[in-house]
Amino acid sequence: MNHFEFFNLPVAYDVDLADLQQRYRKLQQALHPDRHAAGSERDKLMAVQRTAQLNDAYQTLRSPLLRAEHLLALRGVxxxxxxxxxxxxxxxxxxxxxxxRVEELDVGDFAGIDAAYKDLAAQTAELQAELENLLAAEDNEEAADTIRKLKFMHKLRRELEALEDI
Incomplete structure (x- = not known):
């Protein structure tokens, strides 16, 4: 399923998130299962399925990483x-x-954790910019490798967040 088509958006990495949210809300109202409560069982089931597809498409296009993966999937990767x-x-x-670096951080070392966050954010931003350029150039294999790198960075961020929560 092409999530861009679902929202009637051009197939592109750059997405106006405010516009996406507005389209999502309109579709959510139109497709909501309650609107089909008087319909047949098949209509009700279809409404539930379309709502699930809508939510999945919205979550995918909202996330830069998932959006990039979806864009590559549409390109055959x-x-x-x-x-x-x-x-x-x-x-x-x-x-x-x-x-x-993460293993050496102490739970109460907020300055060290903060410094790690800042370095991680800077490196993530560099990779994000690289990904945008690669997608625009349709260098799909390099874009896929950059997505793999970004996945590591996101996982690392979750690990830093877990250190703060202890």
């Missing part, structure tokens, strides 16, 4: 359930350094 690992030695070294 399916990253769902893949087992491919990065072959970029520089990034693999950076991953190890990040792992060591």
């Amino acid at each position: 399916d990253m769902q359930h893949e087992q491919k690992t990065l072959q970029d030695p520089e990034f693999l070294m950076a991953q190890m350094e990040w792992r060591e």
Whole structure:
């Protein structure tokens, strides 16, 4: 399913999130299962399915990472359930350094955690800009590798958040 078509949006990485939200709310009202309460069982089931598709499409297009994956899937590069690992030695070294840095952080070291957040945000922003350029150039394989890198960065952010929650 093409999520861009669902919202009648051009197939592009750059999405106006306010416009997306407005379209989502209109579709949500139009497709809501309560509007089909008097219909047949088939109509009710279809309304529930369309609402689920709507929610899935909205969540996908709202997230830059999921949107990029969806865009690549539309271009024939399916990253769902893949087992491919990065072959970029520089990034693999950076991953190890990040792992060591996070492991060395103490739970109460808010200055260290804050510094890690800032460095992570800067590196994530660089990768995000790189991804935008690669998608625009339709360099799908490199874009897929950049998505893999961004997934690591997002996972690392969740780990830093978990340190704060302890």
